[in-house]
Amino acid sequence: MKHFSVVIVGAGPSGLCLSYHLKEKGIDHIIIEKKEILHTWKNERWDSFDLVTPNWMTLLPETEKIIPKNNEFMSKNQIVNSLEKFAKEVNPNVLEHTVISNISLEDELYYIKTDKGNFTANNVIISVGLFNNKKIPLPEFDT
Ligand SMILES: Cc1cc2nc3c(=O)[nH]c(=O)nc-3n(C[C@H](O)[C@H](O)[C@H](O)COP(=O)(O)OP(=O)(O)OC[C@H]3O[C@@H](n4cnc5c(N)ncnc54)[C@H](O)[C@@H]3O)c2cc1C
Numbered sequence: 734m735k736h737f738s739v740v741i742v743g744a745g746p747s748g749l750c751l752s753y754h755l756k757e758k759g760i761d762h763i764i765i766e767k768k769e770i771l772h773t774w775k776n777e778r779w780d781s782f783d784l785v786t787p788n789w790m791t792l793l794p795e796t797e798k799i800i801p802k803n804n805e806f807m808s809k810n811q812i813v814n815s816l817e818k819f820a821k822e823v824n825p826n827v828l829e830h831t832v833i834s835n836i837s838l839e840d841e842l843y844y845i846k847t848d849k850g851n852f853t854a855n856n857v858i859i860s861v862g863l864f865n866n867k868k869i870p871l872p873e874f875d876t
Pocket residue numbers: 742743744745746747748765766767768769770771772773774783784785786831833860861862863864865
């Protein structure tokens with residue numbers, strides 16, 4: 734069973750940022766991604782999508798040259814291109830198309846079971862995004 738100091742679950746912008754900072758600190762880690770790097774941005778946004786946050790708010794490390802800090806709003810293609818460039822810079826150790834079936838903690842060690850093999854880790858960081866599940870308001874809050 735391969736061991737890592739940190740296992741990150743999810744290779745979206747936050748998983749990539751984590752990988753960037755862990756690399757900087759020389760901490761061994763792997764990202765386990767159920768689909769592909771940046772899956773939600775590549776596949777779960779509509780073509781006419783524009784960010785609702787201006788460029789200056791997108792503060793990913795190493796992206797000063799990629800994303801100008803101005804008041805413009807990136808289109809879907811622009812954000813995907815920028816994030817892909819960022820992913821290339823990070824060059825993460827990532828296992829894509831991998832399904833995690835179980836994570837358990839025993840004696841301060843995490844056991845991660847996947848369909849591509851099992852891992853142990855001292856730390857597990859879940860970075861699977863907050864906004865990907867549909868939330869339907871309860872009827873009493875419907876107007
Ligand atoms: C419609 C929409 C519009 C948005 N607009 C903006 C905006 O304008 N500005 C802004 O700053 N933010 C916006 N967001 C928020 C945006 O999701 C976050 O800024 C950013 O993508 C969060 O990055 P993340 O890495 O946390 O999550 P995500 O980008 O969602 O990445 C999560 C990753 O985890 C993977 N994953 C999920 N479950 C598992 C699992 N069980 N095992 C392994 N991998 C898994 C996914 O495949 C994905 O690759 C928007 C979100 C949505 C849905």
